[in-house]
Amino acid sequence: MLTRAERRRGIAWGLLSLIGIALFVGIAVAALLSWDVGDTRARLFTAYTWRILRFTLWQAVLSTLLSIAFAIPVTLALARRPRFPVRVWIIRLMAVPMGLPVLIGALGLIGIWGRQGVINSLLLKLGLDQPVSIYGLTGILLAHVFFNLPLAARLLLAALERLPAEYWQLASSLGMRPFSVFRFIEWPAVQRVIPGIAGLIFMLCATSFTLVLVLGGGPAATTLEVAIYQSLRFDFAPARAVALALLQIGVTALILIAMARFPIPDDAGMTAGRATRRFDGRTVPARLWDAFAISVATAFLVLPLASIVFAGLKADLWNLATSTAFLRATWTSFIIALTGGLLAVLTSLAIIAARGAVTDMKRPGKAAKGFSALLGGMSSLVLLIPPVVLGTGWFLTLRSIGDVTRFAPVLLVLINMLMALPFVMRVLAPAIETHRQQSGRLSASLGISGLAKLRRIDLPVLIRPLLTGLSFAMALSLGDLGAVALFGSNDLTTLPWLVYSRLSSYRTNDADGLALLLGIICLLLTMLGTAGQKEARHD
Amino acid sequence: MxxxxxxxxxxxxxxxxxxxxxxxxxxxxxxxxxxxxxxxxxxxxxxxxxxxxxxxxxxxxxxxxxxxxxxxxxxVSLIFQDNNLFTHLDLFTNIGLGINPSLRLSADDRRAISKALQRVGLDGFEKRMPGTLSGGERQRAAFARALVRKKPVLLxxxxxxxxxxxxxxxxxxxxxxxxxxxxxxxxxxxxxxxxxxxxxxxxxxxxxxxxxxxxxxxxxxxxxxxxxxxxxxxx
CATH class of the missing domain: 3.40.50.300 (P-loop containing nucleotide triphosphate hydrolases)
Structure with a gap:
């Protein structure tokens, strides 16, 4: 239904972005592969890399198991209590860690679980002198559970809420006891989606950078990504960084292949208003247990968030907000986030247009189909090469040309753009597909095309998803510490980098204040983005 | 009466x-x-x-x-328009749950399940999953469960x-x-x-x-x- 010009334009834009991304990623990987080939191979499995690889996988396995193990009772309780007080808000709260810059979350966790935190003071008062340590493996696990338990719980809850209402009526009519309900209804529904969720969480934890940097980092608690960063920034051992980066690519590739077998479930349809009614769990012990599970999980999530606010308010916010360091970092962050975000949106549009053009062909040839598949696999490519690895490749490439810091802003923009791409695509692709189905034939029959179509038909409908995508991409970039950790300097300081440097020079008070400011900025951005979404749903 | x-x-x-x-x-x-x-x-x-x-x-x-x-x-026993069977459980289990909700079944119960399946024209369907059945067959299975429940009222x-x-x-x-x-x-x-x-x-x-x-x-x-x-x- 597209005009020939439209189709050609779509393909051209798609081709251009494909080549651009392939070059950007390809050059980095080529630089890694071509570095001291003989030497690297010997370095790939030294005692050091082996230990780090083992720790990376071990903490990811534990994080995944713990996140899911704790998410299950919380989910079952939430599912069984459709009328639990403030249930909607608890479910919304569970979305917060996903949008929260990881560094801020880490600060909140330190505020609660750290040496001077609430929990340890409480334990001390109870006479326990062995405090919980937020640093090392415990801290990393705690933080990974904080970020991934809500993710798992939301996805599991969606799976339970998709069950037909008749199931609960039948269960109660047949007189099933809680264990039978679990065995015959809840567990089968939950265990179907667990492999996908576990894969996703494992991937996130195996490539987790910021949390390990802040809470781990010692030789005993370092993951591949952090080790790469340390090799480049502190020890300047590029050969080791290359070996680690190649290992990281190998690990993510294996995880991605394994994940491809288990689709990631979605949380769509949740809180869609279809009130499920449950007739089980009316006994007092069941009520108490559910209330306990929900309250503990809620406290676990709320306390660190509250700590960010309280600790931040203790800082001299006005002075911080007007300091040159903050203003400069904010400006830098904003420019990088905006450019990266706009690029991500434009690239997504190009990819979607090209795929649309291929779908529109009557008989797309093998080449066209392959092209479309390549474009579709782009987001996996981004996952395959984590930002730190990408940064390492470019670091090595540019070092031979000149001063790396000169190119740093461009690299930051491009890396952030790539990171945001899968998320922006997830927002835009369905919106554009719906729009195409609704207006494609009509526009074609009326002969509206080109700028007029863009202005009158497309933009009015798509402006909201576009803004949502842009705000997501910007929030992601604003909160990112991974890429800037490699390239940050006195000349190039983003907000997260500023928070991190304050934290590492033990100016915790400043760090808390800055974290609160950054958190507020990200929250505002996300609210702007989702506000548009909500209105769009009302239309 | x-x-x-x-x-x-x-x-x-x-x-x-x-x-x-x-x-x-x-x-x-x-x-x-x-x-x-x-x-x-x-x-x-x-x-x-x-x-x-x-x-x-x-x-x-x-x-x-x-x-x-x-x-x-x-x-009472219930039969809805749809979703009468747990789709992830085979017919035997689905009907067995009508007799005992924890699926503790005696040999007599097992025979009763097979007989009920026979009665509704689903002879030998014990191991079949609901997804492999037609809409009519699924409703027949729901009848079979109502049969084994032996409740005086059917809704x-x-x-x-x-x-x-x-x-x-x-x-x-x-x-x-x-x-x-x-x-x-x-x-x-x-x-x-x-x-x-x-x-x-x-x-x-x-x-x-x-x-x-x-x-x-x-x-x-x-x-x-x-x-x-x-x-x-x-x-």
Whole structure:
């Protein structure tokens, strides 16, 4: 239904972005592969890399198991209590860690679980002198559970809420006891989606950078990504960084292949208003247990968030907000986030247009189909090469040309753009597909095309998803510490980098204040983005 | 003979809708529950099944007051329009859960399950998953579960609405056969006047949460003095 010009334009834009991304990623990987080939191979499995690889996988396995193990009772309780007080808000709260810059979350966790935190003071008062340590493996696990338990719980809850209402009526009519309900209804529904969720969480934890940097980092608690960063920034051992980066690519590739077998479930349809009614769990012990599970999980999530606010308010916010360091970092962050975000949106549009053009062909040839598949696999490519690895490749490439810091802003923009791409695509692709189905034939029959179509038909409908995508991409970039950790300097300081440097020079008070400011900025951005979404749903 | 199902001055408010039901439905007979969409047919069934509890009044089944009884304590079996079977469990398990909700089954129980499957024409389907069955076969499996439960009352909420007309006829025949074998009390919600004639001994007509008419089928189908009923019967 597209005009020939439209189709050609779509393909051209798609081709251009494909080549651009392939070059950007390809050059980095080529630089890694071509570095001291003989030497690297010997370095790939030294005692050091082996230990780090083992720790990376071990903490990811534990994080995944713990996140899911704790998410299950919380989910079952939430599912069984459709009328639990403030249930909607608890479910919304569970979305917060996903949008929260990881560094801020880490600060909140330190505020609660750290040496001077609430929990340890409480334990001390109870006479326990062995405090919980937020640093090392415990801290990393705690933080990974904080970020991934809500993710798992939301996805599991969606799976339970998709069950037909008749199931609960039948269960109660047949007189099933809680264990039978679990065995015959809840567990089968939950265990179907667990492999996908576990894969996703494992991937996130195996490539987790910021949390390990802040809470781990010692030789005993370092993951591949952090080790790469340390090799480049502190020890300047590029050969080791290359070996680690190649290992990281190998690990993510294996995880991605394994994940491809288990689709990631979605949380769509949740809180869609279809009130499920449950007739089980009316006994007092069941009520108490559910209330306990929900309250503990809620406290676990709320306390660190509250700590960010309280600790931040203790800082001299006005002075911080007007300091040159903050203003400069904010400006830098904003420019990088905006450019990266706009690029991500434009690239997504190009990819979607090209795929649309291929779908529109009557008989797309093998080449066209392959092209479309390549474009579709782009987001996996981004996952395959984590930002730190990408940064390492470019670091090595540019070092031979000149001063790396000169190119740093461009690299930051491009890396952030790539990171945001899968998320922006997830927002835009369905919106554009719906729009195409609704207006494609009509526009074609009326002969509206080109700028007029863009202005009158497309933009009015798509402006909201576009803004949502842009705000997501910007929030992601604003909160990112991974890429800037490699390239940050006195000349190039983003907000997260500023928070991190304050934290590492033990100016915790400043760090808390800055974290609160950054958190507020990200929250505002996300609210702007989702506000548009909500209105769009009302239309 | 004790009365089958009695709704004694039952009052219930759901959101902004009020329901007043006062009726005595005969035991061992098939009663069709009819009325326009949203009139309260399913609510009446839910009150009997125990998924709704009346604000006032009593629900009696077989002479026993079950007003505040949990659904599992009521002597009823249920068949919905759809989703009668847990799709991830095979037919044997689905039906076995009707006998014992923890699936603790004796050898007799196992034989009863196979016999029930045979009876509804699903001989040897024990290991089949619901997803591999046609809509009619799934409803037959639901009948089989109702059979093994041996409850005096069977509640059906438009059980054949999702089936095509030919299938509806054969399912109705099966329902009547089973009903005659065990002479249970059947309440069937239906949208179809033909089905009322085919299946029911009695029928009630509900509109705006009230029972406007309760009558033997022949009389019910001949009435033209209630506009809403006349519309139902003609459409």
């Amino acid at each position: 004790t009365d089958g199902v009695v709704l004694d001055k039952v009052e219930l408010r759901l959101g902004t809708k009020d329901f007043h039901f006062n009726c005595t439905l005969p035991a061992g007979a098939v009663t069709a529950v009819t009325g326009p969409s949203g009139s309260g047919k399913s609510t009446l069934l839910n009150l009997v099944a125990g998924f709704e509890t009346p604000d006032r009044g009593h629900v009696l089944v077989g002479g026993e007051d079950v007003t505040h009884e949990h659904p599992s304590g009521r002597p 059906m909420d438009e059980p054949f609405a999702a089936l095509d007309p030919g299938l509806r006829l054969s399912m109705a025949k099966l329902l009547l056969e089973l009903h005659r074998e065990v002479s249970n009390t059947v309440l069937i919600v239906t949208h179809d006047p033909d089905e009322v004639g085919r299946l029911a001994d009695h029928a009630i007509f509900i509109d705006y949460g009230q029972i406007l008419l309760q009558a033997p089928t022949t009389e019910f189908l001949a009435r033209r003095d209630i506009p809403a009923l006349a519309e139902f019967l003609s459409g």
